[in-house]
Amino acid sequence: MELISKNDVGLFSSGVSKIELEIILIKNMLRELRFDDGFVNKIEPKYDETGMLHLGHQSTGGGAERVFYAIWDAGWVLGKWLTEADKNWAEQLNRGTEFISSLSETQAHQLVSWMVRGNKWSEGFFGELAKRGTVTLVLEHLSDLKKLRCDHETYDSHSRRNPIALREDLIRSALWWQEKFGVAPQITSSVSEFDATRLVGMSFEAYSSYMQERTAVSKGADFVFKNVRYQVKANRPSGKSGSKVTIVSKANNYDWDQLIWILYDKYYIPKEAWLWHVDAYKRCFHSKKRLSPKDYRQGVAIDISMFNYL
Numbered sequence: 226m227e228l229i230s231k232n233d234v235g236l237f238s239s240g241v242s243k244i245e246l247e248i249i250l251i252k253n254m255l256r257e258l259r260f261d262d263g264f265v266n267k268i269e270p271k272y273d274e275t276g277m278l279h280l281g282h283q284s285t286g287g288g289a290e291r292v293f294y295a296i297w298d299a300g301w302v303l304g305k306w307l308t309e310a311d312k313n314w315a316e317q318l319n320r321g322t323e324f325i326s327s328l329s330e331t332q333a334h335q336l337v338s339w340m341v342r343g344n345k346w347s348e349g350f351f352g353e354l355a356k357r358g359t360v361t362l363v364l365e366h367l368s369d370l371k372k373l374r375c376d377h378e379t380y381d382s383h384s385r386r387n388p389i390a391l392r393e394d395l396i397r398s399a400l401w402w403q404e405k406f407g408v409a410p411q412i413t414s415s416v417s418e419f420d421a422t423r424l425v426g427m428s429f430e431a432y433s434s435y436m437q438e439r440t441a442v443s444k445g446a447d448f449v450f451k452n453v454r455y456q457v458k459a460n461r462p463s464g465k466s467g468s469k470v471t472i473v474s475k476a477n478n479y480d481w482d483q484l485i486w487i488l489y490d491k492y493y494i495p496k497e498a499w500l501w502h503v504d505a506y507k508r509c510f511h512s513k514k515r516l517s518p519k520d521y522r523q524g525v526a527i528d529i530s531m532f533n534y535l
Contacts, residue, residue, distance in 0.1 A: 243393045243397075244371055244374060244375045245375055245390070246397075247299070247371055248368060248371050248372060248375060250295065250299060251364050251367060251368040251371070252368065253295075254292045254295055254296075254364055255361060255364055255365065255368070257288035257289075257291050257292050258288055258289065258292060258355055258360060258361045258364070259288075260288070261287070261288075261355075261356060262287040262288055263286045263287035264285065264286060264287050264288065264289035264352040264353075264355045264356045265283050265284070265285065265286065265289075265349050265352040265353055265356055266283060266284045266285075266286040266349070266352075267283045267349075283348060283349035283352070284348045284349050284352070285344055285348070285349055285350070285351045285352030285355070286352060287352075288355075289351060289352040289355035289356070289360070290352070292355070292360065293341060293344065293351050293352075296337060296338075296341050297341065301334060301337055301338060301341075302338045302341050302342060303334075303335065303338040303342075314335075314336055314339045314340075318359065322359060322362055325359075325362050325363055325366055326366055328363075328366060329370070330367065330370040330371065330374065333363055333366055333367040333370065334367070336363055337360075337363055337364070337367065340354050340359070340360060340363070388419070388429045388433075392416060392419060392420075395412055395415075395416065396412070396416065396492070396493045398410075399412050399493075400492070400493075403463065408463075409463065412493075413459050413460070413461045413489070413493075414457075414459065416459075416489075416493055417457050417458070417459030417487045417489075418447045418448065418457045419432070420487060420495060420532070421447070421448075421455060421457045421485045421487065421498075422448060422450065423531065424485065424498060424527055424529070424531075425450055425453075425455065425485075426450075427448070427450040431450070432448060435448055435449065436448070444478065444480065445478065445480035445481060446480060446481040446482075447481075453482050453483055454480070454481040454482045454483070455481060455482070455483055455484070455485060456476055456481035456483070456484040456485070457484070457485050457486075457487070458473065458474045458476070458484065458485070458486045458487075458521075459486065459487040459488070459489065460473055460474070460486075460487075460488055460489065460518070461488075461489035461490075461491065461493060462489075462490070462491055463491055464490075464491035468491075470488060470518055471517060471518075472515055472516070472517060473486065473516045473517060473518055473520070473521055474516075475510065475513075475515075475516050476506065479503050479506075479507055481503055482502070482503055483500060483501065483502055483503065484500070484501040484503070484506055485498060485499070485500055485501075485527065486498065486499045486501070486521040486524070488518060494532060495529045495532045496529075497522075497526070497529065498526070498527040498529050499521045499522060499524040499525065499526060499527060500524055500525040500526075500527050501521070501524040501525075505524075509523070
C-alpha cells in the first residue's frame with residue numbers, strides 16, 4: 226500500500242512544496258497507526274513432524290509495517306548505522322516519552338531513523354514501539370514542527386505562495402519524468418540561477434522583475450544584483466552509473482563580474498557552491514580547454530546551509 230497516492234488533495238497541484246508533501250505523508254502514516262491491526266506478529270515455538278524444534282520469533286506487521294517501509298522510501302533513515310544520538314534514545318525512552326515534545330525537527334528525524342533501524346537488530350522492534358504509541362507521538366510532534374516551518378517557508382508575509390514551492394514542484398516533476406522516461410528534463414540551468422539569487426541575497430520579487438525581459442538565448446550575465454553581474458554554472462549527476470561529475474561547463478565569455486558554480490546531488494539539492502571573480506577566472510582558466518570540479522573548488526566557498534532540508 227502506498228502512503229501517498231494521486232488521490233491526496235493538493236498533491237499534484239502547482240507549487241506544492243517538499244515540506245507540504247512530507248506533512249501529507251506523515252498524516253497518512255498516522256492514519257495507518259490509528260488502530261492496531263497486528264503491529265506485532267508473534268510466532269510461537271513449535272515442533273515439526275520430524276520432531277525438530279523451530280524457535281519462535283516476532284516481526285513488525287500491519288499498519289506499522291507499512292509505515293516502516295514508507296519511512297525508508299521517504300529517505301528518512303540516516304545513512305550512518307550509529308550516530309552519537311543513537312546511544313541515548315533507548316535510555317531516554319526507558320524513562321518515559323515526555324522528552325519527545327522538546328525535540329527539534331532534526332532530532333525527531335534522528336529518533337524516527339533509530340526506531341526503524343532498530344528493526345534490523347531485533348525483528349518486531351518497530352512494531353512494539355508502534356504498539357506502545359511511541360511512533361505516533363514522534364510523528365505527531367514531527368508533523369507539528371513541519372507545519373510551523375511550512376507556514377514560514379511556503380508563504381510570504383502577504384500569504385502568497387513562496388516561489389520555493391514552485392522550485393520543489395518543478396524538481397518533483399523532473400524526477401518523475403526521469404523515472405518514467407530515463408532522462409530528466411533540462412531544468413538544472415533554471416534551478417541553479419534561482420538558487421544563486423538566494424545565495425547572494427536577491428529577493429524573489431527583484432529576480433522575477435529582472436527576468437521578465439530576459440529570453441532563453443540572452444547572453445552575458447544570468448542576473449544582476451546590486452550592480453554586480455552574475456554568471457551561473459551548475460552540474461547535477463543523474464545518479465545512474467557513469468554520471469559522476471568529472472567535467473564542468475566553462476564560461477564562453479567574460480561579460481560578467483562574478484561566477485557561481487553549484488554542484489547538486491541527484492535530487493537537485495546543492496552540495497557545494499563556489500564563487501569566482503572574472504579576473505581570477507580569466508587568469509586561471511582562459512587557456513584551459515577543460516575544467517573539472519577540482520578547478521572550480523579553487524575559488525571562494527559559499528555557505529549553502531540555507532539548503533539543509535532536515
